[in-house]
């Protein structure tokens with residue numbers, strides 16, 4: 178059994194890690210670290226955790242922590258992991274960062290899109306991008322993972338097969354993203370306030386979203402040609418769930434059934450990606466609280482476009498679930514360990 182610590186204890190990513198790891202046969206949550214509420218029991222903040230975790234949350238003590246645990250999950254905002262990671266000296270410690278700190282390979286790109294100082298180039302070079310299905314072999318060799326953003330998880334899983342198989346043109350791709358409000362984390366703002374979000378749909382960060390360079394970097398890597406995308410995000414009045422509907426020109430003649438066959442074979446060894454049959458599209462509820470990414474495909478002969486929708490749960494496949502999937506890959510465990518649950522429905 179490996180011992181894990183979670184940093185950022187009172188956030189949504191952290192409590193989702195706690196929930197999922199409760200079912201894991203090889204990982205025990207040893208320490209929950211909270212910079213704001215150490216000394217408190219997590220159940221005093223989240224009563225749904227009553228009787229599951231009794232030990233109070235801890236303050237971060239880097240020296241002690243790296244001797245006490247084998248795996249560290251960073252469920253912290255951008256800017257935190259890149260400061261703590263260089264202070265770890267234990268080469269065997271496995272670290273998985275849920276934030277955007279290590280996802281972009283270029284320091285300049287990070288500083289442009291996140292508006293913060295970047296991690297050192299050495300740290301960026303060491304981190305492996307943890308999109309489990311697309312980089313499994315690299316993840317198996319890594320001990321530092323940059324867990325993907327929620328939108329990039331959906332967009333990359335939805336678009337990579339079409340671009341790798343050159344059935345979609347690399348030019349003119351549009352991605353229309355929609356997310357539930359838990360994607361913004363636990364701290365409320367004027368924009369995430371109930372009376373602003375209820376019965377409302379709001380486009381946000383248009384042309385400025387920090388996930389644009391992440392999607393472009395890894396799509397370009399898979400397509401082996403530079404890709405630029407038009408990406409929009411919308412806040413939807415629901416707690417969880419995320420769906421990207423994506424549009425691209427057909428690069429060669431193909432039917433819906435033929436494209437579906439390509440996707441089915443691309444993901445045949447990936448238990449968390451489910452491809453819908455022709456005429457059926459996924460909904461966010463189909464993957465609620467699960468690690469699945471469900472994909473629907475339609476070839477629109479009238480406009481010569483492929484339309485692809487990819488639905489995930491932002492907190493599971495988009496964050497904590499994928500982090501655990503990566504820990505499974507890094508340790509040679511069954512990829513589905515602790516994660517193969519039926520989505521909650523309705």
Ligand SMILES: NC(=O)C1=CN([C@@H]2O[C@H](COP(=O)(O)OP(=O)(O)OC[C@H]3O[C@@H](n4cnc5c(N)ncnc54)[C@H](OP(=O)(O)O)[C@@H]3O)[C@@H](O)[C@H]2O)C=CC1
Pocket residue numbers: 184185186187188189190191210211212213214251252253254255257275276277325326327359360361362363364491492495496
């Ligand atoms: N929510 C989502 O759907 C997704 C989130 N992510 C990313 O995962 C990370 C965690 O997200 P989420 O849990 O939603 O965010 P939250 O805002 O809910 O939680 C983040 C937690 O980090 C801790 N924290 C805040 N500021 C600091 C600081 N300056 N130094 C150290 N710790 C701090 C706090 O916990 P404490 O005070 O207890 O330490 C806080 O509760 C973020 O980087 C986010 O972008 C990625 C994909 C999806």
Ligand SMILES: CC(=O)N[C@@H](CCC(=O)OP(=O)(O)O)C(=O)O
Pocket residue numbers: 255275276277325326327328356357358359360361362387388410412
């Ligand atoms: C609703 C909402 O605000 N969602 C966030 C997604 C958070 C996330 O995954 O972003 P990072 O890990 O890259 O910070 C957003 O669109 O920025």
